[in-house]
Amino acid sequence: MNFKATATTEDITGGVKNPEEFKYGEETMQAWMEGRLSDDIIAEHRKLEEAELVIFQFPMYWFGVPAILKGWIDRVLTQGFAFTLQTVYDNGKFKDKKAMLSFSTGAMESMFLPDGLNGDLNVTLWPLQNGVLRFCGFQVLAPQVFWCPANSPPEVRTTRLESWRARLETLLDEQPLTFASSGMFDLSFSGGFKLRPEIWEEQSTCPHGISTGHHLGKPLPPNNQLKAGDKRGDAV
Numbered sequence: 001m002n003f004k005a006t007a008t009t010e011d012i013t014g015g016v017k018n019p020e021e022f023k024y025g026e027e028t029m030q031a032w033m034e035g036r037l038s039d040d041i042i043a044e045h046r047k048l049e050e051a052e053l054v055i056f057q058f059p060m061y062w063f064g065v066p067a068i069l070k071g072w073i074d075r076v077l078t079q080g081f082a083f084t085l086q087t088v089y090d091n092g093k094f095k096d097k098k099a100m101l102s103f104s105t106g107a108m109e110s111m112f113l114p115d116g117l118n119g120d121l122n123v124t125l126w127p128l129q130n131g132v133l134r135f136c137g138f139q140v141l142a143p144q145v146f147w148c149p150a151n152s153p154p155e156v157r158t159t160r161l162e163s164w165r166a167r168l169e170t171l172l173d174e175q176p177l178t179f180a181s182s183g184m185f186d187l188s189f190s191g192g193f194k195l196r197p198e199i200w201e202e203q204s205t206c207p208h209g210i211s212t213g214h215h216l217g218k219p220l221p222p223n224n225q226l227k228a229g230d231k232r233g234d235a236v
Contacts, residue, residue, distance in 0.1 A: 003040065003068055003072060004040065004071065005067050005070065005072070005074075005075075006071060007024050007028075007071065009022065009027075010038065011024075011028055011037060011038045011041060011075060012028060012031040012036055012037065012038070013031070013036045013037070013038060014031075014036045025079045028075075028078050028080075029079040029080040032078050032079075033080060037078065041075055041076055044075075045078070045081055048082075048094070048097075051097060052097060052172065053098045053099065053171065053172060054098070054099040055100055056069065056099070056100070056101050056102065056103075057102045058102075058103050058104075059103060059105075060104065060105050063118075063124050064127075065128070073132055077132070077136060082094070082136045083135065083136050083137075087137070088136070088137070089134060089137065089179075089182045090137070090181055090182035090183070091137065091182065092134075092136050092138070093137050094136050094137040094138045095138075095139070097137075097138055098139045098141055098172065098176065099138035099139070099140055099141070100140065100141035100143060100171075101128060101143040101144070102143065103143065103144075104145075104146040104147075104148075104149050105145065105146070105147055105148055106150065107147075107148060108147055108148045109145075109147045109148075121145075121225070122220060122223060122225040122226060123212060123220075125212075125226075126225055129143070129177065130211070130212075130225075134179050140177045140179070141171065141176055141177070141228075142174070142177060142226060142227050142228055143226065144164055144167065145226075146164075175228040176228060177224070177225060177227075177229075178211065178221075178228070178229050180211050180213075180214045184199045184210070185199075195214070195216075200216075206218070207219065208220065208222070209221060212225050
């Protein structure tokens with residue numbers, strides 16, 4: 001597609017409102033409202049509007065996504081279209097859609113364990129799965145991880161592909177990962193958008209935090225970003 005990865009004034013047709021103090025988020029939101037975004041962004045918006053499930057397929061680069069995918073996130077998840085200050089997380093624009101990450105790594109699985117050289121993969125995935133997908137409201141399915149395919153024998157790669165093919169058959173029926181419900185927080189500027197006191201009290205006896213990011217200074221809930229678990233975080 002030769003998709004452009006950089007977010008620039010070229011994403012807006014008809015000129016920007018404030019060229020002397022260009023604010024990309026504000027300008028693209030206004031352009032979206034007025035139908036003045038570039039054609040490639042509009043085309044991706046239409047795909048998202050029609051999709052029930054979005055799979056992000058990529059090789060993990062530097063503990064994240066390649067530049068072209070990061071550019072897609074920056075340019076396509078336009079403020080107004082993908083989120084507003086009022087429509088995030090539980091109330092997100094895409095709350096009726098599912099999304100997931102499917103990626104390959106250059107490292108073996110043991111290197112991404114809590115005691116592995118690269119650290120806990122749950123922590124690595126939190127910014128993408130919570131900060132991008134969940135933020136926009138998606139129901140986030142457990143990721144599909146292809147460990148170190150470049151250094152895996154052919155029979156191992158074949159087995160992994162067969163497993164992925166089988167999973168795809170019932171993917172839409174899977175339960176999403178568990179995240180902290182928006183209802184757990186004081187969603188006001190005066191309250192600092194922090195966990196409500198009564199929720200702190202309820203969580204005081206739990207051995208683990210609510211989620212990978214909302215750990216409350218406790219051990220992380222096991223595999224919170226890798227496997228669908230209990231719904232304690234979504235029950236409030």
